[in-house]
Amino acid sequence: MCDSCGCGDTKLVPIDVQQRILSDNDRTATHNRHHFLERALLAINVMGSPGAGKTALLEATARALDGRRRIGALAGDLATDHDAKRLEAAGIRASSITTGSACHLDAAMVHHALHHLRWSDLDYLFIENVGNLVCPAVYDLGQAANIVVLSVTEGEDKPLKYPVMFHKADLVLISKIDLLPHLPDISLDRIIDSLRRVMPDPHVIMVSARTGAGIAEWIAWLGAREAGLGASHYAQAGGSTGPTGESR
Amino acid sequence: MHEYSIVQALYDAVAAQAASARATRVHEVHVRIGDLSGVDVGLLDTAWKTFRVRTICETAPMEVNRVAGDDLVLERIVLEVP
Numbered sequence A: 001m002c003d004s005c006g007c008g009d010t011k012l013v014p015i016d017v018q019q020r021i022l023s024d025n026d027r028t029a030t031h032n033r034h035h036f037l038e039r040a041l042l043a044i045n046v047m048g049s050p051g052a053g054k055t056a057l058l059e060a061t062a063r064a065l066d067g068r069r070r071i072g073a074l075a076g077d078l079a080t081d082h083d084a085k086r087l088e089a090a091g092i093r094a095s096s097i098t099t100g101s102a103c104h105l106d107a108a109m110v111h112h113a114l115h116h117l118r119w120s121d122l123d124y125l126f127i128e129n130v131g132n133l134v135c136p137a138v139y140d141l142g143q144a145a146n147i148v149v150l151s152v153t154e155g156e157d158k159p160l161k162y163p164v165m166f167h168k169a170d171l172v173l174i175s176k177i178d179l180l181p182h183l184p185d186i187s188l189d190r191i192i193d194s195l196r197r198v199m200p201d202p203h204v205i206m207v208s209a210r211t212g213a214g215i216a217e218w219i220a221w222l223g224a225r226e227a228g229l230g231a232s233h234y235a236q237a238g239g240s241t242g243p244t245g246e247s248r
Numbered sequence B: 001m002h003e004y005s006i007v008q009a010l011y012d013a014v015a016a017q018a019a020s021a022r023a024t025r026v027h028e029v030h031v032r033i034g035d036l037s038g039v040d041v042g043l044l045d046t047a048w049k050t051f052r053v054r055t056i057c058e059t060a061p062m063e064v065n066r067v068a069g070d071d072l073v074l075e076r077i078v079l080e081v082p
Helices: A023-038 A054-065 A083-088 A107-112 A164-166 A177-182 A190-200 A217-229 A231-235 B005-018 B041-051
Strands: A011-020 A042-048 A073-078 A093-098 A124-128 A145-151 A171-175 A204-206 B025-034 B062-067 B072-081
Touching: A011 A023, A011 A073, A011 B005, A023 A042, A023 A107, A023 B005, A042 A054, A042 A217, A042 A231, A054 A083, A073 A083, A073 A107, A083 A093, A083 A107, A093 A107, A093 B005, A145 A217, A164 A190, A177 B025, A190 A204, A204 A217, B005 B025, B005 B072, B025 B041, B041 B062
Parallel strands: A042 A124, A042 A145, A073 A093, A073 A124, A145 A171, A171 A204, B025 B062
Antiparallel strands: A011 B072, B025 B072
Protein backbone atom coordinates (compact mmCIF):
# COMPACT_ATOMS: atom_id res chain seq x y z
CA MET A 1 0.00 0.00 0.00
CA CYS A 2 2.90 2.28 0.70
CA ASP A 3 5.33 2.84 -2.16
CA SER A 4 7.52 5.59 -0.94
CA CYS A 5 8.64 5.71 2.69
CA GLY A 6 10.38 2.32 2.98
CA CYS A 7 8.23 1.15 5.90
CA GLY A 8 7.96 -2.35 4.40
CA ASP A 9 4.22 -2.27 3.76
CA THR A 10 3.08 -4.37 0.87
CA LYS A 11 0.94 -3.10 -1.97
CA LEU A 12 -2.12 -4.88 -3.32
CA VAL A 13 -1.78 -5.93 -6.94
CA PRO A 14 -4.87 -7.25 -8.74
CA ILE A 15 -4.24 -9.74 -11.54
CA ASP A 16 -6.87 -10.62 -14.12
CA VAL A 17 -6.28 -14.34 -14.72
CA GLN A 18 -9.38 -15.73 -16.54
CA GLN A 19 -8.07 -19.27 -16.72
CA ARG A 20 -10.02 -22.53 -16.57
CA ILE A 21 -9.31 -24.05 -13.15
CA LEU A 22 -8.86 -27.45 -14.77
CA SER A 23 -6.64 -26.10 -17.54
CA ASP A 24 -3.88 -28.63 -16.73
CA ASN A 25 -6.38 -31.46 -17.09
CA ASP A 26 -7.67 -29.90 -20.32
CA ARG A 27 -4.13 -29.81 -21.74
CA THR A 28 -3.57 -33.48 -20.96
CA ALA A 29 -7.01 -34.35 -22.40
CA THR A 30 -6.13 -32.50 -25.60
CA HIS A 31 -2.89 -34.50 -25.72
CA ASN A 32 -4.83 -37.78 -25.30
CA ARG A 33 -7.33 -36.68 -27.96
CA HIS A 34 -4.45 -35.97 -30.32
CA HIS A 35 -3.10 -39.52 -29.77
CA PHE A 36 -6.55 -41.01 -30.47
CA LEU A 37 -7.04 -38.86 -33.56
CA GLU A 38 -3.68 -39.85 -35.02
CA ARG A 39 -4.71 -43.49 -34.81
CA ALA A 40 -8.32 -42.92 -35.95
CA LEU A 41 -9.40 -44.47 -32.66
CA LEU A 42 -12.92 -43.89 -31.34
CA ALA A 43 -12.58 -43.19 -27.61
CA ILE A 44 -15.76 -43.31 -25.55
CA ASN A 45 -16.09 -42.17 -21.93
CA VAL A 46 -18.55 -44.61 -20.31
CA MET A 47 -20.17 -43.18 -17.19
CA GLY A 48 -22.95 -44.27 -14.84
CA SER A 49 -23.80 -45.35 -11.30
CA PRO A 50 -22.08 -48.32 -9.67
CA GLY A 51 -24.00 -51.36 -10.87
CA ALA A 52 -25.67 -49.62 -13.82
CA GLY A 53 -24.27 -52.27 -16.14
CA LYS A 54 -21.29 -50.52 -17.72
CA THR A 55 -19.09 -53.60 -17.76
CA ALA A 56 -21.95 -55.86 -18.88
CA LEU A 57 -22.62 -53.46 -21.75
CA LEU A 58 -19.00 -53.70 -22.89
CA GLU A 59 -19.11 -57.48 -22.64
CA ALA A 60 -22.27 -57.51 -24.78
CA THR A 61 -20.62 -55.10 -27.22
CA ALA A 62 -17.68 -57.47 -27.65
CA ARG A 63 -20.04 -60.40 -28.20
CA ALA A 64 -22.03 -58.48 -30.81
CA LEU A 65 -18.98 -57.20 -32.68
CA ASP A 66 -17.55 -60.72 -32.66
CA GLY A 67 -14.08 -59.65 -33.75
CA ARG A 68 -15.23 -57.18 -36.44
CA ARG A 69 -13.58 -54.36 -34.48
CA ARG A 70 -10.54 -54.38 -32.25
CA ILE A 71 -11.74 -53.08 -28.92
CA GLY A 72 -9.98 -52.10 -25.76
CA ALA A 73 -10.99 -50.71 -22.42
CA LEU A 74 -9.60 -48.86 -19.45
CA ALA A 75 -11.60 -49.76 -16.37
CA GLY A 76 -11.58 -47.26 -13.52
CA ASP A 77 -12.42 -48.40 -10.01
CA LEU A 78 -11.47 -47.37 -6.50
CA ALA A 79 -10.14 -50.84 -5.80
CA THR A 80 -9.78 -54.27 -7.46
CA ASP A 81 -9.20 -55.17 -11.09
CA HIS A 82 -12.39 -57.28 -11.33
CA ASP A 83 -13.82 -55.27 -14.22
CA ALA A 84 -10.63 -55.46 -16.27
CA LYS A 85 -10.57 -59.25 -15.76
CA ARG A 86 -14.20 -59.55 -16.86
CA LEU A 87 -13.46 -57.46 -19.94
CA GLU A 88 -10.37 -59.52 -20.79
CA ALA A 89 -12.47 -62.68 -20.51
CA ALA A 90 -14.88 -61.13 -23.03
CA GLY A 91 -12.07 -60.65 -25.52
CA ILE A 92 -11.50 -56.95 -24.82
CA ARG A 93 -7.93 -55.77 -24.38
CA ALA A 94 -8.25 -54.19 -20.95
CA SER A 95 -6.27 -52.50 -18.26
CA SER A 96 -7.50 -51.28 -14.91
CA ILE A 97 -7.05 -47.83 -13.42
CA THR A 98 -7.22 -48.18 -9.66
CA THR A 99 -7.95 -44.71 -8.34
CA GLY A 100 -7.55 -45.39 -4.62
CA SER A 101 -9.97 -42.91 -3.10
CA ALA A 102 -10.57 -40.73 -6.16
CA CYS A 103 -14.17 -40.71 -7.32
CA HIS A 104 -13.48 -40.06 -11.00
CA LEU A 105 -10.89 -40.48 -13.74
CA ASP A 106 -8.89 -37.52 -14.96
CA ALA A 107 -6.93 -37.06 -18.16
CA ALA A 108 -3.58 -37.79 -16.52
CA MET A 109 -4.81 -41.16 -15.17
CA VAL A 110 -5.96 -42.09 -18.68
CA HIS A 111 -2.69 -40.95 -20.21
CA HIS A 112 -0.73 -42.98 -17.68
CA ALA A 113 -2.92 -46.05 -18.28
CA LEU A 114 -2.35 -45.84 -22.04
CA HIS A 115 1.28 -46.67 -21.33
CA HIS A 116 0.10 -50.01 -19.93
CA LEU A 117 -2.24 -50.99 -22.75
CA ARG A 118 -1.38 -51.90 -26.33
CA TRP A 119 -3.93 -49.50 -27.77
CA SER A 120 -2.59 -48.00 -30.97
CA ASP A 121 -4.13 -50.61 -33.30
CA LEU A 122 -7.55 -50.51 -31.60
CA ASP A 123 -10.70 -49.32 -33.38
CA TYR A 124 -12.65 -48.54 -30.19
CA LEU A 125 -11.37 -47.63 -26.75
CA PHE A 126 -13.93 -47.59 -23.95
CA ILE A 127 -12.88 -45.65 -20.89
CA GLU A 128 -15.07 -47.12 -18.17
CA ASN A 129 -15.24 -44.38 -15.59
CA VAL A 130 -15.64 -44.83 -11.84
CA GLY A 131 -19.26 -45.64 -10.95
CA ASN A 132 -20.57 -42.23 -9.88
CA LEU A 133 -23.18 -39.84 -11.31
CA VAL A 134 -21.43 -36.64 -10.23
CA CYS A 135 -17.66 -36.28 -10.36
CA PRO A 136 -16.71 -38.01 -13.64
CA ALA A 137 -18.74 -35.46 -15.61
CA VAL A 138 -16.35 -32.65 -14.69
CA TYR A 139 -13.15 -34.03 -16.26
CA ASP A 140 -12.39 -34.13 -19.97
CA LEU A 141 -10.38 -37.27 -20.73
CA GLY A 142 -9.81 -36.78 -24.47
CA GLN A 143 -12.84 -38.81 -25.50
CA ALA A 144 -14.79 -38.37 -28.73
CA ALA A 145 -18.09 -38.92 -26.94
CA ASN A 146 -19.64 -39.29 -23.50
CA ILE A 147 -22.19 -41.99 -22.83
CA VAL A 148 -24.13 -42.65 -19.65
CA VAL A 149 -25.51 -46.07 -18.75
CA LEU A 150 -28.71 -45.69 -16.69
CA SER A 151 -30.40 -48.86 -15.49
CA VAL A 152 -34.19 -49.09 -15.16
CA THR A 153 -33.80 -50.02 -11.48
CA GLU A 154 -32.20 -46.70 -10.58
CA GLY A 155 -35.47 -44.76 -10.55
CA GLU A 156 -37.09 -42.46 -13.06
CA ASP A 157 -35.79 -39.17 -11.74
CA LYS A 158 -32.02 -39.77 -11.68
CA PRO A 159 -31.44 -37.46 -14.68
CA LEU A 160 -33.21 -34.66 -12.81
CA LYS A 161 -31.21 -35.31 -9.64
CA TYR A 162 -27.85 -35.48 -11.46
CA PRO A 163 -28.37 -33.12 -14.40
CA VAL A 164 -24.71 -32.27 -15.12
CA MET A 165 -23.70 -35.75 -16.23
CA PHE A 166 -26.79 -36.23 -18.41
CA HIS A 167 -26.43 -32.73 -19.82
CA LYS A 168 -22.95 -33.69 -21.07
CA ALA A 169 -24.00 -37.08 -22.46
CA ASP A 170 -24.00 -37.59 -26.22
CA LEU A 171 -25.97 -40.79 -25.70
CA VAL A 172 -27.78 -42.43 -22.80
CA LEU A 173 -28.19 -46.20 -22.78
CA ILE A 174 -31.13 -47.28 -20.62
CA SER A 175 -29.95 -50.68 -19.44
CA LYS A 176 -31.48 -53.84 -17.96
CA ILE A 177 -34.75 -53.38 -19.86
CA ASP A 178 -35.30 -57.15 -19.55
CA LEU A 179 -36.19 -56.38 -15.91
CA LEU A 180 -39.10 -54.06 -16.81
CA PRO A 181 -41.79 -56.76 -16.50
CA HIS A 182 -40.70 -57.15 -12.87
CA LEU A 183 -40.85 -53.42 -12.13
CA PRO A 184 -44.52 -52.42 -12.33
CA ASP A 185 -43.86 -49.00 -10.79
CA ILE A 186 -41.18 -47.98 -13.27
CA SER A 187 -42.27 -46.22 -16.45
CA LEU A 188 -39.84 -46.08 -19.35
CA ASP A 189 -41.71 -43.02 -20.62
CA ARG A 190 -41.04 -41.17 -17.39
CA ILE A 191 -37.31 -42.04 -17.54
CA ILE A 192 -37.17 -40.74 -21.10
CA ASP A 193 -39.12 -37.62 -20.13
CA SER A 194 -36.56 -36.92 -17.37
CA LEU A 195 -33.74 -37.30 -19.89
CA ARG A 196 -35.42 -34.92 -22.34
CA ARG A 197 -35.56 -32.25 -19.63
CA VAL A 198 -31.80 -32.25 -19.03
CA MET A 199 -30.20 -33.33 -22.32
CA PRO A 200 -29.85 -30.55 -24.90
CA ASP A 201 -29.92 -33.11 -27.73
CA PRO A 202 -31.42 -36.31 -26.33
CA HIS A 203 -30.23 -39.57 -27.86
CA VAL A 204 -31.41 -42.66 -26.02
CA ILE A 205 -31.11 -46.38 -26.75
CA MET A 206 -32.78 -49.03 -24.63
CA VAL A 207 -30.64 -52.12 -24.13
CA SER A 208 -30.36 -55.38 -22.30
CA ALA A 209 -26.89 -56.88 -22.08
CA ARG A 210 -28.54 -60.13 -21.02
CA THR A 211 -30.97 -60.58 -23.92
CA GLY A 212 -29.05 -58.51 -26.46
CA ALA A 213 -32.02 -56.20 -27.05
CA GLY A 214 -30.93 -52.83 -28.44
CA ILE A 215 -27.29 -53.86 -28.77
CA ALA A 216 -27.46 -53.74 -32.60
CA GLU A 217 -28.69 -50.15 -32.40
CA TRP A 218 -25.83 -49.28 -30.04
CA ILE A 219 -23.32 -50.92 -32.40
CA ALA A 220 -24.80 -48.87 -35.25
CA TRP A 221 -24.39 -45.68 -33.17
CA LEU A 222 -20.73 -46.56 -32.62
CA GLY A 223 -20.33 -47.19 -36.33
CA ALA A 224 -21.78 -43.78 -37.16
CA ARG A 225 -19.44 -42.07 -34.67
CA GLU A 226 -16.52 -44.03 -36.11
CA ALA A 227 -17.44 -42.93 -39.63
CA GLY A 228 -17.61 -39.34 -38.43
CA LEU A 229 -14.15 -39.40 -36.82
CA GLY A 230 -12.14 -36.41 -37.87
CA ALA A 231 -10.43 -33.35 -36.56
CA SER A 232 -13.57 -31.24 -36.39
CA HIS A 233 -15.47 -34.02 -34.67
CA TYR A 234 -12.80 -34.36 -31.99
CA ALA A 235 -12.51 -30.63 -31.55
CA GLN A 236 -16.17 -30.52 -30.57
CA ALA A 237 -16.02 -33.36 -28.07
CA GLY A 238 -16.97 -32.72 -24.46
CA GLY A 239 -15.00 -30.14 -22.55
CA SER A 240 -12.28 -29.66 -25.14
CA THR A 241 -10.29 -26.48 -25.08
CA GLY A 242 -10.22 -23.87 -27.76
CA PRO A 243 -7.34 -21.49 -28.46
CA THR A 244 -8.35 -19.23 -25.58
CA GLY A 245 -8.39 -22.09 -23.09
CA GLU A 246 -12.09 -21.52 -22.53
CA SER A 247 -14.42 -24.47 -22.64
CA ARG A 248 -16.84 -24.54 -25.58
CA MET B 1 -16.28 -35.33 -3.74
CA HIS B 2 -14.01 -34.02 -6.46
CA GLU B 3 -13.96 -30.51 -4.95
CA TYR B 4 -10.58 -31.17 -3.28
CA SER B 5 -9.13 -32.07 -6.65
CA ILE B 6 -10.56 -28.83 -8.09
CA VAL B 7 -9.09 -26.84 -5.17
CA GLN B 8 -5.69 -28.48 -5.71
CA ALA B 9 -5.77 -27.28 -9.34
CA LEU B 10 -6.99 -23.84 -8.23
CA TYR B 11 -4.25 -23.54 -5.63
CA ASP B 12 -1.57 -24.55 -8.15
CA ALA B 13 -2.77 -21.86 -10.56
CA VAL B 14 -2.87 -19.17 -7.85
CA ALA B 15 0.52 -20.16 -6.44
CA ALA B 16 2.10 -19.99 -9.91
CA GLN B 17 0.76 -16.44 -10.38
CA ALA B 18 1.95 -15.45 -6.93
CA ALA B 19 5.43 -16.83 -7.55
CA SER B 20 5.85 -15.05 -10.85
CA ALA B 21 4.76 -11.75 -9.26
CA ARG B 22 7.04 -12.38 -6.23
CA ALA B 23 4.05 -11.91 -3.96
CA THR B 24 4.42 -12.51 -0.23
CA ARG B 25 0.77 -13.29 0.27
CA VAL B 26 -2.45 -13.86 -1.65
CA HIS B 27 -5.09 -11.36 -0.53
CA GLU B 28 -8.19 -12.52 -2.46
CA VAL B 29 -9.16 -15.21 -4.96
CA HIS B 30 -12.15 -14.78 -7.29
CA VAL B 31 -13.63 -17.73 -9.17
CA ARG B 32 -16.54 -18.08 -11.59
CA ILE B 33 -18.60 -21.26 -11.12
CA GLY B 34 -21.39 -22.29 -13.49
CA ASP B 35 -24.52 -24.03 -12.25
CA LEU B 36 -23.74 -26.89 -14.69
CA SER B 37 -20.05 -27.11 -13.77
CA GLY B 38 -20.68 -30.08 -11.50
CA VAL B 39 -19.12 -28.27 -8.55
CA ASP B 40 -20.86 -27.72 -5.23
CA VAL B 41 -19.95 -24.21 -4.08
CA GLY B 42 -20.33 -25.03 -0.36
CA LEU B 43 -18.02 -28.03 -0.62
CA LEU B 44 -15.59 -26.02 -2.72
CA ASP B 45 -15.40 -23.34 -0.02
CA THR B 46 -14.83 -25.94 2.72
CA ALA B 47 -12.13 -27.56 0.61
CA TRP B 48 -10.49 -24.17 0.01
CA LYS B 49 -10.47 -23.29 3.73
CA THR B 50 -8.93 -26.67 4.53
CA PHE B 51 -6.38 -26.59 1.76
CA ARG B 52 -5.10 -23.02 2.20
CA VAL B 53 -3.83 -23.58 5.76
CA ARG B 54 -0.08 -22.85 6.04
CA THR B 55 0.16 -21.74 2.42
CA ILE B 56 0.59 -18.38 0.76
CA CYS B 57 -3.23 -18.34 0.51
CA GLU B 58 -3.79 -18.83 4.27
CA THR B 59 -5.80 -15.62 4.75
CA ALA B 60 -7.22 -15.32 1.22
CA PRO B 61 -11.00 -15.64 0.98
CA MET B 62 -12.41 -17.28 -2.15
CA GLU B 63 -15.16 -15.14 -3.66
CA VAL B 64 -17.52 -17.06 -5.92
CA ASN B 65 -19.29 -15.51 -8.88
CA ARG B 66 -22.10 -17.95 -9.69
CA VAL B 67 -23.26 -17.95 -13.29
CA ALA B 68 -25.31 -20.06 -15.68
CA GLY B 69 -23.47 -22.64 -17.81
CA ASP B 70 -20.49 -24.87 -17.05
CA ASP B 71 -17.74 -22.32 -16.31
CA LEU B 72 -15.08 -23.30 -13.81
CA VAL B 73 -12.73 -20.36 -14.05
CA LEU B 74 -10.13 -18.55 -11.95
CA GLU B 75 -11.14 -14.98 -12.78
CA ARG B 76 -8.91 -12.75 -10.74
CA ILE B 77 -6.58 -12.66 -7.76
CA VAL B 78 -5.26 -9.88 -5.58
CA LEU B 79 -1.66 -10.29 -4.42
CA GLU B 80 0.33 -8.60 -1.70
CA VAL B 81 3.61 -7.57 -3.24
CA PRO B 82 6.49 -5.93 -1.32
